[in-house]
Structure formats: C-alpha cells, structure tokens
Amino acid sequence: MQFTFPPNNPVVVPVAGSNALFPVHRIYCVGLNYSEHAKEMGGSGREAPFFFMKPADAILAVPHGSVGEMPYPPMTNNLHHEVELVVAIGVGGKNISIADAQKHVWGYAVGLDMTRRDLQAESKKTGRPWSTGKGFDFAAPIAPIHPIFETGWIDHGAIHLSVNDVSRQQSNISNLIWNVAEVIATLSRYFTLQPGDLIFTGTPEGVGAVKQGDLLTAGINQLGDLQVKIV
Ligand code: MN
Numbered sequence: 001m002q003f004t005f006p007p008n009n010p011v012v013v014p015v016a017g018s019n020a021l022f023p024v025h026r027i028y029c030v031g032l033n034y035s036e037h038a039k040e041m042g043g044s045g046r047e048a049p050f051f052f053m054k055p056a057d058a059i060l061a062v063p064h065g066s067v068g069e070m071p072y073p074p075m076t077n078n079l080h081h082e083v084e085l086v087v088a089i090g091v092g093g094k095n096i097s098i099a100d101a102q103k104h105v106w107g108y109a110v111g112l113d114m115t116r117r118d119l120q121a122e123s124k125k126t127g128r129p130w131s132t133g134k135g136f137d138f139a140a141p142i143a144p145i146h147p148i149f150e151t152g153w154i155d156h157g158a159i160h161l162s163v164n165d166v167s168r169q170q171s172n173i174s175n176l177i178w179n180v181a182e183v184i185a186t187l188s189r190y191f192t193l194q195p196g197d198l199i200f201t202g203t204p205e206g207v208g209a210v211k212q213g214d215l216l217t218a219g220i221n222q223l224g225d226l227q228v229k230i231v
Contacts, residue, residue, distance in 0.1 A: 011023070011059050013059065014064070014145070015146075015147065022145050025089075025195065026053065026056060026198070027058065027140055028051055028191070028200070029113055029199070030178065030199065030200065031052060032050070032202065033049060033177050033183075034171060034177065034204040037205045037206075049186055054134055054139055055135055058135060060140065068226070072231070076116035076119060079115070079117070079211075080208060081218075082112060082115060084202060084203050085110070085159060085176075085220055085223075086108065086142060087105055087184070088145045089106060089193050092194040093188060093193055095188060096188040096193070097185060098181045098182055102148075102181065109223060110218050110224070110226040111200055114140070115134055115207075116136065117207075141226060143223065154173060154180070154220075154223075157174075158219075159171050161216060161219075163215070163217075169203065170206065177202075180201060184199070187199065211230065212230050216230070
C-alpha cells in the first residue's frame with residue numbers, strides 16, 4: 001500500500017507554556033450565541049444554538065508572542081472579525097450530558113471566526129450553504145491552547161477585540177446564551193465528538209470590517225491575547 005501523493009501534515013495548534021502540539025480534527029462553530037450580536041445580525045437574541053463548520057486546515061495558528069499574518073481573502077469586499085472563546089475537546093463522545101461536558105474539555109483558546117460577510121449575507125438571502133462565507137483559507141486564526149488543568153472551567157471573563165488599538169468588541173463570556181456545557185451537550189447529539197475537535201462558541205456584538213494593514217488584537221481574560229495582521 002502506498003499513497004498516491006504525500007498526505008498533508010496534521011493541522012496543529014501549539015499548547016501554551018509547553019512544546020506540545022494539539023492535533024486538530026474538526027472545527028465546529030456556534031452561530032448567534034450572544035444576544036446583542038444576534039440582534040445586530042437581525043435576530044431576536046433568543047435563537048436556539050445552530051452549528052456550521054470550517055475545514056480544519058483553515059486554522060492559522062499564531063504562536064505566543066507572535067503576530068499572525070492573515071492574507072486578505074479573495075472574492076470579498078467585506079471581511080469581518082468575530083472574536084470567540086474556542087473550546088478544545090480532549091475526550092470524544094456522543095449524547096454527552098450537560099453535567100458530564102466538563103470531562104470532555106482539554107482546554108481553551110482565543111480564536112477569530114473570520115467571515116466574508118458579503119458572501120454569508122448572500123447565502124442567507126438565497127438559502128445556500130455558508131461555506132464560502134465562513135470556510136475559506138486562513139479563516140480561523142487561533143492563539144495557543146491553555147489546558148483546562150491550568151485555567152479551570154471558564155464560564156466568565158472579559159472577551160474583547162480591538163483594531164489598530166480602537167476597541168470594537170467588548171463583552172463577557174458570561175453573556176453566552178448557550179454556555180460551554182450546553183454547547184457540547186447539544187453538538188454531541190448531532191455529531192460524535194472526537195479528541196482534537198475545536199468549537200468556536202460564538203461572538204459578541206461589535207463585529208465589523210477590516211482591511212489590509214489592520215492589526216487585530218483579540219483577548220480573553222485568563223487566555224491572553226491573539227494578534228493578527230491583515231496582509
Ligand atoms: Mn462566529
């Protein structure tokens with residue numbers, strides 16, 4: 001048996017304060033999980049959680065102390081930032097209960113659900129998939145993953161994003177409509193979660209456009225900052 005061509009290297013995210021690498025399996029994302037963001041996107045602020053995916057190799061892993069470089073993607077005139085708490089799954093499972101959810105979490109990271117908003121808006125209007133709006137190359141910048149044995153269970157803490165030092169997004173993890181345990185429990189009814197899965201848990205209000213040359217600084221209390229320059 002031989003490969004027809006060399007397989008791709010695994011997609012990995014560094015682990016904070018260690019040489020270890022977290023191998024990525026799938027990227028799940030939660031839509032409209034902060035009520036003020038749901039309202040700014042035209043919703044009621046009380047929607048049930050829904051999910052979409054990005055390909056694992058959309059990851060742009062930014063090592064500690066570095067500034068990631070994200071190429072401005074093609075086919076859009078409206079690239080938006082969405083700062084999010086990312087949950088890294090360490091133990092797989094399906095039909096996970098809310099009470100058991102914590103046992104499945106390996107750690108947490110700061111991530112950006114970068115979005116070609118014009119393409120997503122067109123998909124919403126026509127009832128077509130979100131893949132081109134959400135699943136493009138470099139669409140998932142992420143900072144190193146902090147193990148849960150160091151952070152503890154995260155259910156509150158400031159989440160923020162600035163562009164060129166001007167604040168754009170400012171909220172608290174406690175404002176999640178569906179908290180991390182509820183997200184894991186619900187998602188695991190649709191998919192068998194695997195070690196290596198990442199869950200982007202949704203963004204607070206204040207999303208907006210960025211352009212080439214902009215410097216994004218995203219952060220979550222306890223998890224430090226993620227810096228990305230649009231190039
Ligand atoms: Mn998002």
